[in-house]
Amino acid sequence: MSTLTTAQLKRIFPLASASSLATFAGPLNDAMAEFGITTPARMAAFLAQVGHESGQLRYVRELASGTAYEGRADLGNTQPGDGARYRGRGLIQITGRANYQAASIALLGDAQRLLDNPALLEGAALAARSAAWYWRGRQLSALADAGRFDDITQRINGGQNGRADRRKLWANARQVLQC
Structure with missing residues (x-):
């Protein structure tokens, strides 16, 4: 697995601020390595889902009241x-x-x-680790390996909420990671 740079993350998450990219680059790389999200296909799918769920690294707490x-x-x-x-x-x-x-x-x-x-x-480290832990626990790498991106969305979201945005981020990540 190659380490993602902040420049690569910016291409994947164009709306992310420089400070968010700097804050999350290391923790994302560490979490992906720890939880086996190590191939370009897995990384692209994971980053796309994380990008949508976090508003491109802008939110680590749900905006709704809960x-x-x-x-x-x-x-x-x-x-x-x-x-x-x-x-x-x-x-x-x-x-x-x-x-x-x-x-x-x-x-x-x-x-x-x-x-x-x-x-x-x-916090950045637990925000990234919890995402990668959730990913591994739901066996989403196997779906990423098979290119079943909408099935990943279903398991994370329980539906297809934000499908277009998730797919756009996935396209960005696949281009950056060359997969």
Whole structure:
């Protein structure tokens, strides 16, 4: 795997600021290496999804309040206030008490740490690592290898929300990574 430069990331994410590119270049490279997102096809698909979910590295916390997730047992939101407390965070928008707890165990070795401090997912390193962890946990590299980009979107989004933007970012990434 070659290391992505900030110049390459800028070509993939044209709306990203210079400071965001500088902040996330290292953590993205580290997270992709740690979680096996190491081929150009995998990297292109991953970066496209991260780019859409984060507004091209502009957001590490969901803009909506999270109240729509209140009481969603499928997300593990069983306590009053869980919807807002565990709204989407990180570069791929980890959402819900159950996902925060699973990420906390996997990334921090502690089931409670992200539950007690959900904003930790907003830091660059954990924002990138949580996205790559989520990717690996849903076996999305196999779909990237097969070129099944819309299936990746389905698994991340539960639908095809933002399909055109995701596909544009994917085209940018494939061009930059020459795949």
